[in-house]
Amino acid sequence: MARKAKKSTENIATVVAPTVETTAPATPKLIVAQRKFNRWYVYFKGVAPKDNVGCGCKTAKSAMRYMHLLKARYGATISQNIYERLQFEAAREEA
DSSP states (O other): OOOOOOHHHHHHHHHHSOOOOOSOOOOOOEEEEEEETTEEEEEEETSOTTTOOOEEESSHHHHHHHHHHHHHHHOOEEOHHHHHHHHHHHHHHHO
């Protein structure tokens, strides 16, 4: 009757095997905003609608807050042009 190998030797064989990463690195998503129907729609550019996490914000200031939330949650990049436009609109709304 053959003797079974120890568990530790079986684990060493599986740990030593080289692993290859087959998934492509995730590209950072771009956060943009668009003015539609008297609201600011903040969403990811280039993402399918079913996977997108968009939101309709009433003011430009709340749209900027939502952009920062998405950046913190998903590690996305904020579009600089859109962000500057939102800053201008937020200053205009407060005046």
